[in-house]
Amino acid sequence: MARGFWNSAAAAFAMIATLLLASLGGRPALAAEEVLRIGYQKSSSLLILLKGQGALEKALAPLGVKVAWHEFSSGLPLLEGVNVGSIDLSADVAEPVPLFAQAANAKLTYLAQEKPSPTGQAIVVRKDSPIKTLADLKGKKIGFAKAAGVHYLTLQALEKAGVKLKETEIVYLQPADGRVAFERGAIDAWAIWDPFLAALQKSVEVRVLADGGAADVSYRRFYLTSTKYALNRPDVLNIVVDELRKAGEWVKARPKEAAERLAPLVGLDAATLELANSRRSYAVALVDEDALAEQQKISDAFTEAQLLPRRLDVRGNDVWKGAR
Structure with missing residues (x-):
């Protein structure tokens, strides 16, 4: 199962790259110094706020930089968009996503982090489920998105309960499909993050088996950019990080x-x-040593579980230190 997972993840990453390159239609990409191309997803709350307010457009106007927005379904396509050059900056993605991108030889720069939000993701069951503890998940179907933060949450939570991930039946589902499968009873448990978790809790009676706090999973989210863009436009990235920080405080x-x-x-x-x-x-803060150490810990856990093909040095990706 582990080798099949990695092969499918790597193949998906390669397919995404092909599609993104094809979408450029052989035309040269917009000049990075003129247009900042940002990719985001539904959980990218801060960037969605900035987009809705036109805040980045206003802040970058004095530099003569415009902003183009591109919505993606999930984290891996976002980072492959950065890798192939169809976007310059990726919205926040959970910890494992950069690791799987790095394992597929993507060259990225960690731009910033959102500091830990451990209760922002959880493993849930229906309220009337006979499953009472994490140990009861042995042999059961658990749904979650590949390489997402909840992938690591599930791995760690089960380990603490004495259950190996391979002792369960994993069903890889994006959030929309996971919600349908959960409500129909096609899966026994669902590992999901906010705002999808909150939407479920507001409409369906569920029980939380474990969140990041119980499983000792920090749940950081990272913003990433291409190393080329980080080198060429530190002035732009400095403004982006500052606007993200202000939006988070607001x-x-x-x-x-x-x-x-x-x-x-x-x-x-x-x-x-x-x-x-x-x-x-x-x-929102710059990526520090604590964050990198935790990324290495997560990478090593996935390698030990044979979900990554080799041990990674997370410091193989560049880390942005701010405009100089």
């Missing part, structure tokens, strides 16, 4: 207003988003 200071403003932008109600936001730190 969300935490005004949770109700932030939820109301985000609601129409992501298609969820304000109450759901307020719950989700209460579990996210939104504390």
